[in-house]
Amino acid sequence: MREVAPSGGVAGALTGAQAREGYEALKAKGLKLNLTRGKPSAAQLDLSAELLTLPGAADYMAEGATDCRNYGAIQGIAEARRLFAGILGAPAEQVVVANNSSLALMHDAITYALLKGTCDSAAPWSREREISFLCPVPGYDRHFTICETYGIRMIPVALGEDGPDMGEAERLAAKDATIKGMWCMPKYSNPTGTVYSNEAIERLAAMKTAAPDFRLLWDNAYAVHHLTSERIEIANILELTARHGHANRAFVFASTSKITMAGSGLALFAASKDNVKWLLARMTPRTIGPDKVNQLRHVRFLKNEEGIARLMEKHRALIAPKFEKVLEVFEARLGRVRDVSWTRPKGGYFITLQVPKGCARRVVELAKEAGIELTPAGAPFPHGNDPEDRTIRIAPTFPDLAEVAQAAEGVAVCVELAAGEK
Secondary structure (H helix, E strand, C coil): CEECCCCCCCCCCCCHHHHHHHHHHHHHCCCCEEECCCCCCHHHHHCCHHHHHCCCCCCCEEHHHEECCCCCCCCCCHHHHHHHHHHHCCCHHHEEEEECCHHHHHHHHHHHHHHHCCCCCCCCHHHCCCCEEEEEECCCHHHHHHHHHCCCEEEEEEEECCEECHHHHHHHHHHCCCEEEEEECCCCCCCCCCCCCHHHHHHHHHCCCCCCCCEEEEECCCCCCECCCCCCCCCCHHHHHHHCCCCCCEEEEEECCCCCCHHHCEEEEECCHHHHHHHHHHHCCCCCCCCHHHHHHHHHHHCCHHHHHHHHHHHHHHHHHHHHHHHHHHHHHHCCCCCCEECCCCECCCEEEECCCCCHHHHHHHHHHCCEEECCCCCCCHHHCCCCCCEEEECCCCCCHHHHHHHHHHHHHHHHHHHHHC
């Protein structure tokens, strides 16, 4: 997090009249810009255009004489499981490749646990008097939506630069048997870009929990999504949980949604042998098999981990300049505004902007009036409630570079005005 101005402010800050004048000029531009979701741009999707011609009319047989046009192979074809095993940190036999959305897999895993319990549960979670999840904040709003939809109580835990507040997480999990899970985005977290330290990951793997069927929902969505030349690696949660006697603790999720085509990617799951067996048993009444043709085309296109890395370098070339532009504008414009800070992520899809306390909703409102759509101010918190009303998620990937520059300038103007009003 880059703290731009101390609480006392700095010389040269705009007066209220100057801030209002700048905002009226912004509105007069008649902008129509959208920074609400972390979507790949059309240029990013074009990087995988070859998928639309694969695997080809005569290429439909996978290993083991698997006809990809037909039913079966509920765990996914062997080639696809091998392709993503390294990213997931699991042997191929402990990988499941499913259709499109990892969010769907997360949703299904939780609903299966509610309906049937996990492989370590004495009864379905839904029979418990209450179910709770630990939720590092700021976090991913879709995680919180799943909990809210199914009546799972969310307990916020502060997310720092190296991961969750582990003292608090350990204290809560050890004493409260209603706490059945914890959301984690361990690498380039949404929306802060946080990378969990190896120490934090080991403590998560080892910590005592009052619930014997406690699960880490390990959403490694940005495992290969670097924004710099640095290739950050994190500790392997599956190896560590096994080492500490909690082999079934982690459900690991990922997808190709921001690797190839977001609308037609592959969802990925990895876990212990018992957890994989449990998931496949729960999936069996739901499906006779995934889209194996799509899996085969991904194998033909990506080929291996080196192929994935090469493709992600092309993504970086497209989106890193957009992040740099936002940071450049914030540095130039918001250094004059006290109590403003922002993240400088090394990967992922978001920048987190912290504005003066009580100003985030006002900034979003002002931006909307000026033609700039932002994610709702409370989105990175359970129930959309940011207790300090400070956090705004910035998603620079989808617009083109010129639009990103305009939007960043516009957001800065709105911050200046909101801070002046406050």
